[in-house]
Amino acid sequence: MSDRSVFFISDGTGITAETFGNSILAQFAIKPRHVRRPFIDTVDKAHQVVREINHVAEREGKRPIVFMTLVNEEALEIIRGCQGKVFDMIKTFVEPLETEFNMKSNHRVGRFSDVAVDREYNDRIEAINFSMEHDDGQSSRNLEMADVVLVGVSRSGKTPTSLYLAMQHGVKAANVPLIPEDFDRGFLPPMLKPFKKKCFGLTIEPHRLSEIRNERRPGSKYASLENCRYEVQQAEAMMRREGIAWLSSTHKSIEEIATTILRDVKPDRLIY
Structure with a gap:
């Protein structure tokens, strides 16, 4: 099934979104087209990605799957309004854990913060x-x-x-x-x-x-x-x-x- 696209969107490298997304997709007998969009860290970039997702949805006649790890609230709201099926990893996993641990996360996606001192x-x-x-x-x-x-x-x-x-x-x-x-x-x-x-x-x-x-x-x-x-x-x-x-x-x-x-x-x- 190559007529279905999957987007991996992140305001970082996208490694987390792609690793998690691919683990989930491996449970299904499909071979979708992968689209990686890292460093989506501004509103303008978010709008650009939404236009791309919507164009793909119209072209393929099926809504794309979107895995995202974004911490910018404005960019988040823009992506959520796209024509794809969106899986927000922060909202799905991090926010419930914040409630469980009774603390705020550092909202840092990925493995490293400052590579110079990590x-x-x-x-x-x-x-x-x-x-x-x-x-x-x-x-x-x-x-x-x-x-x-x-x-x-x-x-x-x-x-x-x-x-x-x-x-x-x-x-x-x-x-x-x-x-x-x-x-x-x-x-x-x-x-x-x-x-x-x-x-x-x-x-x-x-x-x-x-x-x-x-x-x-x-x-x-x-x-x-x-x-x-x-x-x-x-x-x-x-x-x-x-x-x-x-x-x-x-x-x-x-x-x-x-x-x-x-x-x-x-x-x-x-x-x-």
Whole structure:
């Protein structure tokens, strides 16, 4: 159902509105058109968005869905008058909690207030830099600072998982590929020996691995199904011998993989 539009409107980045909205939309077998409109922080911008929503409603013959996180009362009233079905997250969730807690909220939408002094924000940036520096086994420098070290064969999902952990949870995640030389030796790369307790493994079904690798190096031995079977088998056997927890990324989203890793190695980071 691509003839239905969903607007995510915010006077900030819109991350909160979009994350929440997408979680709700995932419950329905639809694929609507997404329209992101961040930084709607003036009356003029609110009027502009309303014109856009109304135009879409007339063009599609169905009212758009609108998820919004606005704290400007004037802008709020303008958006509420549009031809879309509006879901006001502040009114739905924040105002009832103000009553329950008997206090006013700071009406700040999103994670960060002043990024220049926000420790959590700076921790995330530091974690991202760390994960990029330690991507694909590029560096063993300061590896003792890693919260987790992901291991697995090439193209099993280590890099996107590392970056997701850093960006979303401020986790310093390094990742190191397991390569044929490691299988010939029969043990983990030497750089990982002191940090085995921090290791977490990712594996993947050989057929899927072959498909992914063929997109990168079509027709190569690297991408052949026979080689993929061998590498996956050897990697899983090595992780079993070394006592490293691991999971298959074949049918799991990055979010599911990251949550499993956090549960096992850094449960305190599961707190948003």
